[in-house]
Amino acid sequence: MSMTYDDFRKLGLAIDMTRGKPSPAQLDLSSDALVNCLRAGEFMSRDGIDCRNYGYPLGLPEAREFGADLLGVVPEQVVAAGNSSLELMHDAMAFGILHGMPDGEPWRNQSDVAFLCPVPGYDRHFAICAALGVRMIPVPLTGNGPDMDFVEAQVAADPAIKGMWCMPLYSNPTGEIYSADTIRRLASMQTAALDFRLFWDDAYRFHHLTEQKHTTLNMIEACAAVGHADRALVFASLSKITVAGAALAFVASSRRNVDWWQRYSSIRTVGPDKLNQLRHVRLLRERQTLEGLMERHRALLRPKFDAMTTTFSEILSDLPGVSWTAPQGGYFISLYSPDGLAKRTAALAADAGIAMTPAGAAFPHGVDPRDRHLRVAPTFPALDDVKRAAQGIALSLRRAFEERG
Amino acid sequence: MSMTYDDFRKLGLAIDMTRGKPSPAQLDLSSDALVNCLRAGEFMSRDGIDCRNYGYPLGLPEAREFGADLLGVVPEQVVAAGNSSLELMHDAMAFGILHGMPDGEPWRNQSDVAFLCPVPGYDRHFAICAALGVRMIPVPLTGNGPDMDFVEAQVAADPAIKGMWCMPLYSNPTGEIYSADTIRRLASMQTAALDFRLFWDDAYRFHHLTEQKHTTLNMIEACAAVGHADRALVFASLSKITVAGAALAFVASSRRNVDWWQRYSSIRTVGPDKLNQLRHVRLLRERQTLEGLMERHRALLRPKFDAMTTTFSEILSDLPGVSWTAPQGGYFISLYSPDGLAKRTAALAADAGIAMTPAGAAFPHGVDPRDRHLRVAPTFPALDDVKRAAQGIALSLRRAFEERG
Known part of the structure; x- marks a missing residue:
């Protein structure tokens, strides 16, 4: 019975x-090697940078190169930051509100700011919107990504819509994989807001559960190809690759957006933890690793x-x-x-x-x-x-x- | 000649x-010991927390206790965060603008927000104000801290003044040491803005250049003693104690302000790098060390x-x-x-x-x-x-x- x-x-x-959260057994896969690969006295980067001291607000050059290799862009398009892409996503939205994107006014100057939110989605994305007073517009998912007819109609009609959350590969929590057609439409769609941004959370880019390693179209290239080079802010993280609480995160975009990021993030910080960046590039220098x-x-x-x-x-x-x-x-x-x-x-x-x-x-x-x-x-x-x-x-x-x- | x-x-x-910036010789004082004191397999905190995983947005309990010991408060009044108090100061001001203090409206709801700025002062404090659109009111320094007659008159008259930068000990760049009388007046003065905050940057609390280890009055106690328990946000950092780019920072205040900090910072982050916090408490556990x-x-x-x-x-x-x-x-x-x-x-x-x-x-x-x-x-x-x-x-x-x- x-x-x-x-x-x-x-x-x-x-x-x-x-x-x-990753399990202890997952953390065991790299944590010993991670702490062992930065030994006493070995604090100089490949380029002779003393990683113990201040500086390099966009990250250690070799960490940016590593991120570029992972994300399919050039190093000048990547920021290597501290622990957690969530922080980068929060700050990107906060900077939008406080300072505006490079092609627009501070969002705080307008009474209504909205983001498209494919649902079901990641609760922490939505918590950021809720805390910052950004109106959320739910978007149905189709199995190949968001319902693009709905998305296109919304962004064309409503200039208050400043952005959209997207998890292109193995979305939290539906496992959605955005199709090439979905991605091309997201890149090329006409938006009433000229400073519209895709918050492209590529959290699970390397987190395959089958032998088929799915990939999605390179969003930065797709946007650039249709004249919307500044549209996508791509976020990625090593948190679920090495250790969840002490890894590093990346944001990648157009050079113009990277300059924008530098302008405001370097008000906030003198630079990320470069010793931990050094640990990570030493441990994972080869993408094969x-x-x-x-x-x-x-x-x-x-x-x-x-x-x-x-x-x-x-x-x-x-x-x-x-x-x-x-x-x-x-x-x-x-x-x-x-x-x-x-x-x-x-x-x-x-x-x-x-x-x-x-x-x-x-x-x-x-x-x-x-x-x-x-x-x-x-x-x-x-x-x-x-x-x-x-x-x-x-x-x-x-x-x-x-x-x- | x-x-x-x-x-x-x-x-x-x-x-x-x-x-x-600290010199390489200064960094040499602790960097080897710092990396050596976290060995492979030793990732559990005193309390059995796996420091490799997510969590503890206010910091590792023993790191908070260490900060409390350093700052003369109880652990519940301390947040142990990641690298750099500058980030905490920036975020405190950004949270004020975006969300408001626990006792007030978001500062972005009013057309004018101002901070008092003792001069000469720390350029990065002023850069935060400039970037966030906060009007700066210069305040003369007297040798015992800011000109309190001027300060009292300003804050009593102008409700747009939401806060004041203070570096109580060995100020950047004048070396000012705030007198007990100055500190008591800062704690007790009447402010037109009910959500007024002292941004108390105690960056040089342990950075004596003579045999006389100067101290200043405990600002959190001084404020609480006159019924202004929420007035001071105290910032401190280990950046110029261990390694400049990879240390940890603290913010200490009333429990109400710590709750406020938690509410908004935990939207931003799943928690600080607890492995690095563990390194620091293991290296410096005794204040004597x-x-x-x-x-x-x-x-x-x-x-x-x-x-x-x-x-x-x-x-x-x-x-x-x-x-x-x-x-x-x-x-x-x-x-x-x-x-x-x-x-x-x-x-x-x-x-x-x-x-x-x-x-x-x-x-x-x-x-x-x-x-x-x-x-x-x-x-x-x-x-x-x-x-x-x-x-x-x-x-x-x-x-x-x-x-x-």
């Missing part, structure tokens, strides 16, 4: 499935994703209106309940000891209008816990379904 | 006296400051209207020419191979109304270069004086 929700609840488990490392991440992650989707199949296949993603990369699975059952499912899971990201978190202001989306983050817990959690989540959804009768 | 400006110029030197380290900095710095002031005495003592500071701590010497000669002196020095901070840099918008202040930064060059540079600067000032006849 198979387990019921009540059976599961009696197990008294406590498993956290809330955040997309990075790709080899990502294979080892995949070996740890893939069984967790498989365990979730297998369990969902076993327990939920017969329920109408229930589906889930089987992402080919990234950090999340999206589980869809019938309309109106996501919150109840998360509450039941919590009662059974499984902490989930709050239902609705992947929508602006935390409100999923259909109350059906659940984001599941299987990366951090050990595989056995992931299996248990998948069971608990599936049984919670099943119970929610049955309750409604 | 003593050397003339022309003789000096013929030496064809090139010495950079522009920025307050830090103070011992500062003695070794002093041993390197004091001869440079002495060389400058001795040379100024030898070459400039007979010139009317010329004076200089002999600071008891900090990173700078202020050299005063007769009115109208500072720019000319810097230009002559540049011609003779001595790069100086631009004359006027220590004033809002770079304009010294009397054109008489020069900031000299003797910390970075080797002692022989400092001696040469002092000679070159003094001979340049002498030449400027003679040119005017």
Whole structure:
């Protein structure tokens, strides 16, 4: 006889499935080598820069070159910064509000500023908008990226729309891969706001879960090719490649946007932590090294994703209106309940000891209008816990379904 | 026969006296130990936190405790952040503009926002104001801190004045030490703006140049004692204690302000680099260790400051209207020419191979109304270069004086 929700609840488990954190085993893949590759007395960069001292607000030249290699641009188009692309995305939006883009007024000079937000999306993107007072316009996703008919109509009509969040590859949390057609339309669309920007969060560029290493079109090239060279601000990070809390992040764009970034970020800082940049370029200097490392991440992650989707199949296949993603990369699975059952499912899971990201978190202001989306983050817990959690989540959804009768 | 400006110029030197950077010898005092004190596999904090992963936006608990010990507050009043207090000061002002202080509206909602700026002051403070559109009101310094009669009259009358820059100990660039009376008046003065903040940049708290380790009154206590607990935001940094580009910084204030900081900074970041925080608390856990380290900095710095002031005495003592500071701590010497000669002196020095901070840099918008202040930064060059540079600067000032006849 198979387990019921009540059976599961009696197990008294406590498993956290809330955040997309790498597991200790993933961190073990590089943390020892990372600290060992900067030894006492070895603080000079390739170019003779004393990385202990102030300076280089755009980052160590070799870190910028490394970022350029990763992102398919020239080093002059890359800023190598400190820990966390989230900080760079926040600051880019804050600079837009406070100072304006190079081709426009400070956004704070106008009463209404809006961003397009593909949904479900990354809760921290939306939290930045909410905190900074930027109106969010939800955009449906199609499976190949945002609904471009909708996007084109919106940006053409509304000059308050200053930008759009995009996660082109293995989107958080749907695993979306933007098609070449979607990307070309994003690059070429006519926008009422002349200082419109794509906030291109390429967080999962190297985070494949299958043998097929998906790629998306080079967005900076695509924009430049149609005369919109300044349109895309591309963000990337090594946080889920080396260590989550102490890696480095990049922003890449046109040289004009890099100059703009330098103008305002060098008011804020004398420069990033160049010792940590040195550690990273020494550890990962060859792109091949990075790709080899990502294979080892995949070996740890893939069984967790498989365990979730297998369990969902076993327990939920017969329920109408229930589906889930089987992402080919990234950090999340999206589980869809019938309309109106996501919150109840998360509450039941919590009662059974499984902490989930709050239902609705992947929508602006935390409100999923259909109350059906659940984001599941299987990366951090050990595989056995992931299996248990998948069971608990599936049984919670099943119970929610049955309750409604 | 003593050397003339022309003789000096013929030496064809090139010495950079522009920025307050620590010398390689100072960085050598701790950099090896700093990297060695975090070894492979030793990534858990005292409290069992895996410092490689995300989290702890207010910093590692033991780093906050260390900051609290240094700053004379409780850990709940301290945020331990990443590299550079400049970033914290910038963000505090940006948060004021974008979000407002806990007791007020966002500053961007009002047409005029002003800060009091003791002059000469730190050019990067003024650059933040200029970039963010904050009006700067220069305040004279008295030798015991800002002219408090002037300050009290200004803040009482003008609700646009939302804050004031203060460097209480060994101010950049005058070496000012704020008296207890000054500090008590700053804490207790009535301000027309109810959300007024002192931006208390305690950059040189441990940077003594003499055997007398000066201290200033605990500003957070002084404010709390008169019912203005939220008035002071205290900034401090380990950048000139360990390594300039890769240390950590603190902000300390009331718990209410710390909550405010957390609310907005955790929109921006998932947390600081905790591995680097761990390095620092392991290296400096005892405050005595830090103070011992500062003695070794002093041993390197004091001869440079002495060389400058001795040379100024030898070459400039007979010139009317010329004076200089002999600071008891900090990173700078202020050299005063007769009115109208500072720019000319810097230009002559540049011609003779001595790069100086631009004359006027220590004033809002770079304009010294009397054109008489020069900031000299003797910390970075080797002692022989400092001696040469002092000679070159003094001979340049002498030449400027003679040119005017």
